[in-house]
Amino acid sequence: MPELPEVEITARRLDAALRGARIESALAPGINALKTFDPPLSDLDGREILGVRRQGKHLIVEVEGRPHPDGSPQPLALLIHLMSAGRLQLYDKRAGPRDRTSRLLVRVRLASEGGTEAELRLREFGSKQAAWVKLLRAEELEQEQALATLGPEAWPDPGGRDRLKELLDAPRPLHTMLRDQRTIAGIGRSWVDEILWEARLSPYKRGADLEADEAQRLHEAIVGTLGVAIEHYEQAVTLPIPDKLPMPLKVHRHEGELCPRCQATLQAVHFEDYVIAYCPACQTEGRVLKDRRLSRLLK
Numbered sequence: 001m002p003e004l005p006e007v008e009i010t011a012r013r014l015d016a017a018l019r020g021a022r023i024e025s026a027l028a029p030g031i032n033a034l035k036t037f038d039p040p041l042s043d044l045d046g047r048e049i050l051g052v053r054r055q056g057k058h059l060i061v062e063v064e065g066r067p068h069p070d071g072s073p074q075p076l077a078l079l080i081h082l083m084s085a086g087r088l089q090l091y092d093k094r095a096g097p098r099d100r101t102s103r104l105l106v107r108v109r110l111a112s113e114g115g116t117e118a119e120l121r122l123r124e125f126g127s128k129q130a131a132w133v134k135l136l137r138a139e140e141l142e143q144e145q146a147l148a149t150l151g152p153e154a155w156p157d158p159g160g161r162d163r164l165k166e167l168l169d170a171p172r173p174l175h176t177m178l179r180d181q182r183t184i185a186g187i188g189r190s191w192v193d194e195i196l197w198e199a200r201l202s203p204y205k206r207g208a209d210l211e212a213d214e215a216q217r218l219h220e221a222i223v224g225t226l227g228v229a230i231e232h233y234e235q236a237v238t239l240p241i242p243d244k245l246p247m248p249l250k251v252h253r254h255e256g257e258l259c260p261r262c263q264a265t266l267q268a269v270h271f272e273d274y275v276i277a278y279c280p281a282c283q284t285e286g287r288v289l290k291d292r293r294l295s296r297l298l299k
């Protein structure tokens with residue numbers, strides 16, 4: 001669920017709070033969440049946090065280096081992917097022994113200052129373990145596959161109408177391509193519905209069939225929709241970042257309700273692990289797309 005706007009506000013809030021803070025100790029109780037072993041997590045102990053930023057749907061916590069025997073300090077980076085149910089949150093108290101709602105994957109204690117005992121926690125909800133963390137040296141971060149294969153950032157600008165048209169020039173549905181991080185980075189199952197609704201485009205329209213004016217609308221919808229969501233979070237989200245962000249969705253998860261633009265009933269297509277929501281009147285020339293779940297039930 002955390003996509004570009006949710007990860008962006010998380011990075012902004014954590015950056016403001018953590019920049020300059022010193023790590024007391026780091027621990028990874030979550031089995032298999034930490035995907036690297038060299039350098040060990042204990043290398044973070046005693047180091048200062050330089051900042052927190054976002055790339056695609058990843059969070060990057062940058063930590064100062066220490067002078068090495070060869071003289072060059074090696075900054076470290078915690079690269080984190082929240083997947084669909086992870087949260088990176090800062091608390092002003094240390095975790096109690098028990099948390100029934102989520103699993104603790106990584107815990108970073110900050111050196112106490114003026115009596116505060118802040119703790120950064122990577123938690124994951126649900127039964128599936130998918131969120132992951134890597135501790136990398138700065139040079140390894142640059143080589144990291146998860147980042148090197150990302151397409152251009154969807155926000156603040158994937159590079160203009162013509163560039164977008166080039167990126168999407170393939171015989172695949174827009175709904176699939178916009179969520180493909182190698183094509184364009186940051187959009188997932190929630191915001192893709194909002195973007196296609198804003199652009200008045202069918203989720204199943206093929207990228208290669210986009211006309212210039214459609215590519216223009218899609219470009220405006222990508223940049224505008226994600227930008228408005230980030231602005232919304234700027235107003236609505238303070239530390240500690242809540243487990244559930246107040247997502248300003250109009251279409252996604254609103255099937256059965258009225259389209260906020262034309263008052264037609266919003267429809268949905270259900271897949272095993274996601275749902276496409278859309279407005280038939282605004283996006284598919286009135287056609288209701290086949291819902292596989294329903295057609296399976298009717299067999």
Ligand SMILES: [Zn+2]
Pocket residue numbers: 259260261262263264279280281282283
């Ligand atoms: Zn509509």
